[in-house]
Amino acid sequence: MTDADANIAEVSLCPVLDLQAAEPLRAELMALRGRPLQIDASQVSRLGGLCLQVLLSARISWAEDGLPLRIEQASDGFLEQLAAFGAPQINFEPEGAHL
């Protein structure tokens, strides 16, 4: 294990990402800034527009920091809804970096 590996932040998304989940998710992600981020989307059954914004916003912030951000084990529900939203890119890989 490298030092970078040890520093990876992990967050697990809750099953229902609706209006109520947006601010908690934003706060949770904010707290993890400055570290490579691995987001576990395996439990997600519903992804709403506001939480999508939070994830996209996180991507921008992580990209600004030049740190990788990656969705892991996305559930079918998550992938389907992401596709319905026009399949925006959430993962961010800085050049040469890997999680």
Add this chain to the structure above:
Amino acid sequence: MDPFESIKATFFQECEELLTDMESGLLAMEQGDDDSETINAVFRAVHSVKGGAGAFGLEELIRFAHVFETVLDEMRSGKLHLTDEVAKVLLRASDVLADHVAAARSGGSVDEGRTVGMIADLQALIDQDRAAELGLNDDGDPNAGEEDFGFVPVVLSLDEPTADAPEVDVAALMAAAAAEPAEAANPVAAPGWRITFRPKAEMYAKANEAALVLRELARLGEVEVALDADAVPPLDQLSAEQAYLTWTIRLSGDKSEAEVREVFEFVEDDCELEVTREGETAAADVATPADDDASASAVEAAAAAPLDLDALLARVAGSAEEPAPPAAPEPVAAAPAAPPAPPAQAPANLDVVGLIALAEKASQDHAQTQAVAPKVEQKAEPKAEARASAGAPTAATPTIRVDLDRVDRLINAVGELVIQQAMLSQRVFESGLARSSDVALGLEDLELLTREIQDSVMAIRAQPVKSVFQRMPRLVREVADMVGKKVRLVMDGENTEVDKTVIERLSDPITHMLRNAIDHGLETPEEREAGGKAAEGTVRLAALHRGGRIVIEVQDDGRGINRPRVRGIAVSKGLIAEDAVLSDDEIDNLIFLPGFSTADVVSDISGRGVGMDVVKRSIQALGGRISITSEPGKGSKFSMSLPLTLAVLDGMVVSAADQTLVAPLSNIVESLTPRAEDVHLIGGRDAVICIRDTFVPLIDVGVALGFRDTPLPPASGVAVLVESEGGGKAALLVEAIQGQRQVVIKSLEANYQHIHGVAAATILGDGRVALILDVDALVTTSRRKAPRIEKRMAV
């Protein structure tokens, strides 16, 4: 479950909450609360019901909700003022809306006559002020109102530019164009649509979801969804409830514009929406590259369809707010396109480019206004919610929605755990291990832990009685209307919690008691005034915890029980002997006897063949008791007390005739060993025991339940002094007391049938079934057998 069905089920669950919020708000309004937050909360509730109904195509519900919502909207905008009459109509409308929801849920139908009548009443409210402007026509076409909300006259003024043209209200124009862009220029279906959909924060705040809208759209045909997320700021600048995304959807298929717009019906006020036909977009796109040919073709296009000017403006309105690059080139292209429309009349100084620039600025201002508006609304909302939940703690704790079935399974499993734990304890005890051994001590800890788990699990299923109470104002209104009485319902203790299984079964008895109180208890307004009372009667419905049980009281300030009449009826119906001497309390409680009805005329309200005896039985089936106290001329009070849960019970384990039985601890006052000289036989048959100078019936449980025929010899066994809910005391004679423990209740009715004197059963530590005594029934039976009352009173 089919995912669609499960979404629908969730919708109906939400509807329940919304209807509850709505009614709370309306009741507050009835009390004169005309705060805009209250009205907004009610409006939001009705709007959300309508929105959800739209997704499931519940036409009737939508139709009614729409009219209802229109009235509330009038109030919101201050055009219609809150009066008593308005509040009453709204409350009745809320009842009809609830009926519609219930009908939609069960697939049943609603009373069409009532709906039509209600719609007429609602429209009458609107007509008071602004019938003409609203354009709600007599046939109740819900769309009629909306169609007239446009800003058409302003748009028209642009088609015929005069000297006034430059003073056109551009902001209004932009709003109109954005709301109704390119209104069905060509109603014939074309190959596809280009839809730009930009939700506003309000849309999410009203619990509408972009994902659902997109999904609905996808049902119309093949879609290509492109997301524009350029407006999304980095995380530290993001406001989680603000809306930043814009979707552009290309929809292929032959759907009409109306069908496409229908998808957005419930969000159209809360999003920016542009629906253009692919072909039209293409024409505009041709004009976009600002080269020589483009100008010509744009002029041609504009000349061919001069009315498209406003469509173009609409596009400008849309793109002006878009951060995307096309915003700039388009006005350039539009400039040469515009003049051909009014070539002759156009005054030389009509500067269309200037107009468009102005329009752009206006639309930006508009966007800024909107960016401010949501913040205001967001601020207002939590306050409104807090008001709606009257008295609830302001800081909302996070909650989850769980299938009741899952909780029930958990509770059953914990019940089994309790039984297993008891069995294990018993085995250990039987094996002769010392009480101080590690195993025994460990078991004690386990017992404590089990109990804690059980309490926590039961707390999950505990709910405030509010859900039942909230249905009652409606009932009271309806009953009061039917019998022509004026009634004020006062409710107390709505937040008292009780197990969900109990709650579900509270509704019928409370309904019946309220009906009874209004129909029989309260006098008519004339009688009340003649008796020096206020014309309006008061009925109080209260819930409270007392002694580990929940007590529900229904109290009226009516005439009270007419005891001579009750007694006369009981005698005439052969329920009591003519010479029976009864206390006032006993006379009052005669109304619970089967076959007793005091109403001279059987009314629709309470005398529908269901007497108070049925109420009593249904309450007893829940392990509850009911009693009445009354004061002539001042009113009556029904009290029913029910266990907080139907799942567990603290009991005293006793044995009688080789059977193990459980007496609920809540009934037990004390236990004693009877002395022979204290036991007396009355009439040579019925035993009484003297306890501290008071005689109480001595009931041999083994005999009462038919386990044996001969009573225990006097001075043997143990007498357990019990008290029934009505306050009646008796001593239960059993052979021995084994101990006290918590038992899991297993319903006899559900698994076998009702047995008089037995409330339920349980499984003991040794695996045997033990019956749980129905103390109230045993005591009542013994009282009825008391010498002065004839034995036929016994059930």
